[in-house]
Amino acid sequence: MMNWQSVWQKRPLPPLLLILLLAFGLRLIGLDSQSLWWDELKTIQRAAMAFPHLMTDLAGHRAHLPLYFMVMQLWHGLGESAFVVRFFSVIWGVVGIAGIFQLGKHIANKRVGLLAALLLAISPFYIWYSQEARMYSFLPALLILAHWALAVAIQKKKLLPWLLYALLMIAAVATHYFSLFVIIAHYIFFVLHFRQLRPQTIRWFLTMLLVGLCLLPLAWFVFTSGNGEAIATVPAWIASIQWSDPLLTIWNFSIGPGIGLGEWYGYSATAVFLFAFVIAMRPARRRKTDQVTYSSLFVRLFIIWFSLPLGLTFLVSLNWPFLPDNPFSLYLDRYLIISLPPFLLMVAWGIDDWATKPSTRFAAAKRWLQSGFILMAMVISGISIWQLNHNPNHLRNDWRSALERINEYPTNNTVVLGQQDIVLPIDYYGDTEIVYVQLPPPDGAAISTSYIAAIRQQIETAVQHSPTAWHIEPFYNHDTHQFPETRRQQLANDSESMAQSWLMANFTMLAQHRLPGIRLTLFELEAGLQN
Structure with missing residues (x-):
């Protein structure tokens, strides 16, 4: 009797097409249901810039590299709607899934390729970034295709x-700095296997010489722009590293942030993924002296590809005593999405290796357990995806609803108060008649006399346009692993904001709305100034 594993191995095209259709559908459903948040609006702004202005803008911060935004400049001609700008990420998300099938088929077999494609297709973490107008589906797709090309190059003597x-x-390095970790991983792999892969190692170093020469203009741009300090590229808002962070990253890679840490089935599912990953590591320990075992070599390559970015980022982010007193962290799961493909590929390889290993007593049971794993992964992913798209705590900052709420209140002139980061959303979603008045940033841990003087001056400016004003406070999900608890607590607590605390103490609150990631408060300003 033929089982489904044999069908997948002999006729992989029909199940692959079904997986790609599933992946496309999961990414297309609700693509524009959530509002664009600040980072996506920044993508649109940069895509609309002329090329010289784009490079000037990137040079001012150096937090991002230019390729993704250059490509988005071409895509921008199709429109600026949420659906259009996010659809670019949908395409590359599906390309990555097709690529991981090719990679898994080449280094193992068609079953591994199909299972890896299915896991990536239903991955809540990958779906989230395949529905966001940022580079985090574009980058993994480039790296998956690069590893497929590398696997072919290792086995075949072709240019x-x-x-x-x-x-x-x-392309990957010109998209994100973390791609350099992958080059380091490849360097370690070829150095460790120089004896087994001598010709391929020489070709790799020659290829890297070509890559380095092509990237010299980019390196010159990075090191000659900004204020000359490398630390300028590190966002200050990334949380300090914790010893549990690598395990929580594996949690995200397995089931996504939509499953809360208090759910027992989340731990069970993550443990199953880890078990499969460990099983896949067994070929790395096999040694044959008479021939090169490509399967064991590729397992080692994927182990290094997965672990090196996590390990190096973790070590760099630690607060070492010999470093300056301004510690910083680089550890953020969306940066580490470059390690997601090897993790899921190893999981798929481990499940297939365990289920198909010769065994007369337990062969049927193993096939049923393999089917159970697939069912479990689909159910857990479905729960996580549902939470990410329907639980308000997980949703992106809802600027669209915020501006709609403001427009519901009739007034001659609408005045909004806030920091500089509310300008992009107002320009995109707001009415042209909205007057923006910037509030001063805090100048210390407590409200000072100079801060009061500065904010009163801005309030006086606002009153010239309208006796009332909306204070807009965005709360971003800066959690390392995208868990929503910290943002939810900030949103619920008025004392979290110095400006909000002072306004509440000195002016009458007329209305307040709490939306996903945004707090709106309407104040009567004129009477408060007179008092």
Whole structure:
């Protein structure tokens, strides 16, 4: 009797098409249901810039590299709606799934490729970033295709795979700094396996020489722009590293942030994923002296690809005593999405290796357990995806609803108060008649006399336009793993904001609305100034 594993192995195209359709559907459903948040609006702003202005804007911060935004400049001609700008990420999310099938098929078999494609297709973490107008579905797709080209180049004496690998790695490095971790991982792999892969190692170093020459203009741009300090590229809002962070990253890679840490089934599912990953590591320990075992070599490559970005980022983010007194952290799961493909590929490989290993007593049971794993992964992913798209605590900052609420209150002139980061959303979603008045940033841990003087001056400016004003406070999900608890607590507590505390103490609150990631408060200003 033929089982479904045999069908997948002999005729992979029909299940692959179903997986790609599923992936496309999961990414297309609700694509524009959530509001664009600040980072996505910044993508639109940069996509609309002329190329010289784009490079000037990037040079001022150096937090991002230019390729993704250059490509989005071409895409921008199709429109600026949430659906259009996010659809670019949908396409690359599906490309990554097709790519991981090719990679898994090449290094293992068609079953591994299909299972890896299915896991990536239903991954809540990958779906989230495949529905966001940022580079976090574009980048993994480039790296998946680069590893497929590298795997072909290692096994076949052809020039074209090496050129394709070089081109994809140039694109990846020009998209995000963390792609350099992948090059370091490849360096370690080839150095460790120089004896088994001597010709391929020499070709790799020559390829990296070509990659380095092509990236010299980008390196010159990065090191000559800004204020000359490398630390300028590190966002200050990333939370300090915790010892539990790598385990929580694996949690996200397995089931996504939609499953809360208090749910027992989340721990169970993550443990199953880890078990499968460990099983896949077994070929790395096998040694054959008479021939090169490509399966064991590729397992080692994927282990290094997965672990090195996590390990190096963790170590760099620690507060070392010999470093300056201004510690910083780079550890953020969306940056580490480059390690998601090897993790899921290893999980798929482990499940397939365990289920198909010769065994007369438990063969049928193992096939049923493999089917159970797939069912479990789909159910858990479905729960996580539902939470991410319907639980208000998980939703992106709802600027669209915020501006709609403000427009519901009739007034001759609408005045909004806030920090500089509310300008982009107002320009995109707001009415042209909205007057923006910037409030001063805090100048210390407590409200000072100078801060009161500065904020009163801005309030006086606002009163010239209208006796009332909306104070808009965005609360971003800066959690390392995208868990929503911290943002939810900030949103519920008025004392979290110095400006809000002072306004509440000195003016009459007329209305307040709490939306996903945003707090709106309407104040009567004129009477308060007179008092």
